[in-house]
Amino acid sequence: xxxxxxxxxxxxxxxxxxxxxxxxxxxxxxxxxxxxxxxxxxxxxxxxxxxxxxxxxxxxxxxxxxxxxxxxxxxxxxxxxxxxxxxxxxxxxxxxxxxxxxxxxxxxxxxxxxxxxxxxxxxxxxxxxxxxxxxxxxxxxxxx
Numbered sequence: 001x002x003x004x005x006x007x008x009x010x011x012x013x014x015x016x017x018x019x020x021x022x023x024x025x026x027x028x029x030x031x032x033x034x035x036x037x038x039x040x041x042x043x044x045x046x047x048x049x050x051x052x053x054x055x056x057x058x059x060x061x062x063x064x065x066x067x068x069x070x071x072x073x074x075x076x077x078x079x080x081x082x083x084x085x086x087x088x089x090x091x092x093x094x095x096x097x098x099x100x101x102x103x104x105x106x107x108x109x110x111x112x113x114x115x116x117x118x119x120x121x122x123x124x125x126x127x128x129x130x131x132x133x134x135x136x137x138x139x140x141x142x143x144x
Contacts, residue, residue, distance in 0.1 A: 050107060054114035058122065061115075065126045069133030083130035091123060 011019075065087070072080055079086045098112050132138040 050110045050114060053107075053111045054118065057111065057115050058118060061119070062122070062126070065129055066138075069129045069138050072130070072133040080134070083134055084127050087126055087130060088123065091119060 068075065069083070072083065095116055098116065102109050102112060129138070
């Protein structure tokens with residue numbers, strides 16, 4: 001808390017919204033400057049491959065997080081203590097590495113772009129999943 005305490009005190013909700021808004025405007029400008037085109041192939045069955053792969057990867061992420069939350073006591077101490085921080089850290093690091101290291105066109109970048117666009121909507125739910133794992137209430141669920 002020594003490291004993040006001053007940052008959290010400074011980052012009031014209104015400042016966080018302002019920073020997120022500026023980031024969204026910057027990304028929209030970058031997207032528009034690049035032609036505003038998502039690199040999604042449209043040739044026959046390949047047009048179904050990308051959305052299907054996105055759904056499959058998101059399902060795998062949910063399943064992996066469910067099993068990790070269910071066996072939270074077996075995970076390393078930093079993960080057990082701060083599962084939310086770990087979850088968001090993994091998301092942001094993988095997002096940054098994906099955008100820095102992958103090519104800009106093709107099926108793989110299109111799939112990863114779809115996952116990157118959908119996963120923020122599900123991170124809050126995955127966070128609650130880890131919190132229920134931390135409380136131990138996930139042990140009582142039947143799950144997959």
